[in-house]
Amino acid sequence: MIVPDATPRPIDHVLAGAPDAPALIERAGVLDYAMLEDAVARCAGWLAAQGFAPGDRVASWLPKTRMACILPLAVPRAGLVHVPINPALRRAQVEHILTDSGARLLVTQTARAMGLDGIATPIVAEDALDGPALGRSDADPGALAAILYTSGSTGRPKGVMLSHANLWLGAVSVAQYLKLTPADRVLGVLPLSFDYGQNQLLSSWMAGASVAPLDYLTARDVVKAVTRVAATTLAGVPPLWVQLLEAEWPVETAAMLRRLTNSGGALTPRLVRDLRARFPAADLYAMYGLTEAFRSTYLDPALIDAHPDAIGRAIPFAEVMAVRGDGTRAGAGEPGELVHAGPLVAQGYWQDAERTAQRFRPAPEFAASGGTAVWSGDTVVEGEDGLFRFVGRDDEMIKSAGNRISPQEIEEAVLAGGEAREAVAMGIADARLGQAIHVVLAGDPAREEPLRARLKRDLPSFMQPRSYDWRDALPRNANGKLDRAGLRQEMQA
Template sequence: MPLTNVPSEGVRPIDHLLLRGDIDAPALDGRSGSQNYGELECSLGRLAAWLARFGLEPGARVASWIAKGPVAALMPLAAPRAGLVHVPVNPLLKHRQVAHILNDSGAALMIGTASRLSTLKDGDVPPGCEVHREDDAACAMTGGDALGPSDAAPDDLAAILYTSGSTGRPKGVMLSHANLWLGAVAVADYLGLTPADRTLCVLPFSFDYGQNQLFSTWISGGCVYPLDYLTPRDVLKSVDRRDITTLAGVPPLWVQLVELDWPTEVAAKLRRLTNSGGALTRPLVGKLRAIFPGADLYPMYGLTEAFRSTYLPPALVDSHPDSMGSAIPFAEILVVRPDGSVTADDEPGELVHCGPLVAQGYWRDPARTAERFRAAPAASRYGGMAVWSGDTVRRDARGLLYFVGRDDAMIKSAGNRISPTEIEEAAVAVDGVAEAVALGVSDERLGQAVLLLVRASPGDVPAIEKRLKADLPNFMQPREIRALAKFPRNPNGKIDRAALAGEYAS
């Protein structure tokens, strides 16, 4: 895909990111200590050299399932510097999901914390995949030779991020150096980040949104503070102790944070709040405004397949609180009819994302790639491949977008995209369960919670709960399981999911 409207310095390999900062300026701070840009670049080079010594072929996949610290922060840069492809694994996943990612990606190397590695079972790690502890990687960063910056091409594959789909197991989104570099430039630009900024990284680095906390701050010369928080109060304390200026979150986190008693002087330290992973409600916007009057609020909409699509400038939040905003830098957002023609103002249509932020498709999955990644509409100034989101939106006369509905059955809970099929497959593996349907139901804290309907007897519910707790991560656990004697059917004999949703999820 030809790159246009690229900054004057052009697209560089993502592992060059730290070279943009002042070598004496703070780059990473946390429980493991503080490093400036010069020190962090040296740590990056040593970690990359350690990875290179395994002798893996170029483009081999390296998975990481580790705590949020220096190793986790540098792996997205170190693997590409070593000519490898990084596959970050969500720390909340359990062994079955991790096994799928390892096998699907064909990972040749797995780095994990000892406690997480101990949960893996026989057969979870594919043949030929070496497993090493996070401690080994951390030790490698403290001394030895360092590998210099890579000469990767913009379209070279740098990472595979796994995201759930509405059907089947998680699929790997292929991201190039250009995707990651331009995403960092774009966000840093519209957020107005500077070397004086300190970003509290509370989101998992396995998410594109979480990973960009690092990249957009570093490309601006600022400092990141990774935090694996246990309670919302940990976030408040960190904002105070570390003089945090920038905080990225998802709606469920904001709901919890506004319930805290924020001292005025602590709230005043935050200069910008960013949100994605679900829409902010008007009442929540009002509470955030009241608690953080000096902070700019940036509602955003994104797709892992294209990183980020739109943002709403802070100046428009009060007057247009329901809007998704308009395209971020390097993104072209079209609203089209089924025939691909552009809709009129206020006419609903499908959101299509065009331009250099579009990913390279799904890893080893041409069928699902063809469904989502298709030729750009004729009206696109970029052409090439585009992401057809499946989301229905409308565009008003001034170009602001508004979300109308989602075409697929994805459940969005606490910022996580949950595949109903994955929950259903785990449920029907229990003896006595004939069929299962997972639905998203409204939840004030989570955005959506999972309701699981099963065709089984009420006496089977405890066994289902036990199985799901063993096989699925906490964020996939149903809030409620209901046993039904029968499911409604459509004329084709399939389960009528729309009828079930209308009766139980309304």
């Protein structure tokens, strides 16, 4: 594996592979590292010639095209700030992000541009960005390089500000702990506007590996792509794993995958068992992350069978701790707020000092890392073994009859017997209990009776769901995660 110098550098220096090694695998062909470097340089040269001021924002609204993969490097090389917009978003959300970021330009496709008639931001087609080659950047690693907007499931999206150093160290960290090598081929199915999806590009290129971006409609498309590109690595979120496990996998195709990585939601013990059975040759990495600090923890694959409920230990360059309400370190086995300190912490929310002050606060006094930390709002427990386990978001915890109940624990119990494919647990107002447990499930409602019978056996009385809402499928947000916030709002309406 290539292990680069961990000293932060401008993010456009990330292309570390041999010049003739494959870097970007597309249906139309393969770009080697020399060709990709040239494409980045020419795109950056075009942008630099447009007369923008340093730090101006350039947005993109693209599926996983070649240009969508080039822009995260080319825009910062030109001294500008990249604002990738999820291609699944609609006009109103796109317009909000363009306005909020003050984007000077939007790069998109002609067909997409037709739906943006009347938007003030100038629009350019992706194939127009071709100019004289611009050499590698000498930007301050602390300078702003990108603004990633959250999916906005609880209101309008907010932009997280990421520096060159944030992106660089995130790429170094992931390349190292995933043990990526130049021989790896990473199938990129996640949105490039999602920090997890964009990092697949950066960490792969940092290791000299190749990336095959994929826009897919069905799980079968993913299976076919694994075969077509001989993928060794696949990243996903729990709803995607559910779909992929329902698909047919030829034994030889499943055996190609050497590495599965999960973030964007906790794996259930059942999902761990099923993934390990379907992909026995693959290391399974459970991870926890938040856009405000990129990623916080990962679980060594050697531990996942014995500890399927754990999110692991801090990744390289991160200091992660469980903190009591009074700011002191929580004891082993004691719930506390997950706080992340160190150089992966983002620079705050774009033009939102109030929300920045709420989430980005001084690190606890006992922390080894000084400066600003991200106070996640997530409740975790650190065990005697040093492994963290996710409990739930504080604002999602169910408070019933004086008990604080983790939605994740309810969901794991619901899914353990196979009666439902997916589940989201939440609290709904109840005059006697404060909150009663309500579960929204994907599956056959005829399975409710055996599910209730099993849970009466497996869960204490105060953790028994009061009601169930069976659906053919559960809603997802633009990043492919289960839309928990949307479901809660729906239940409260």
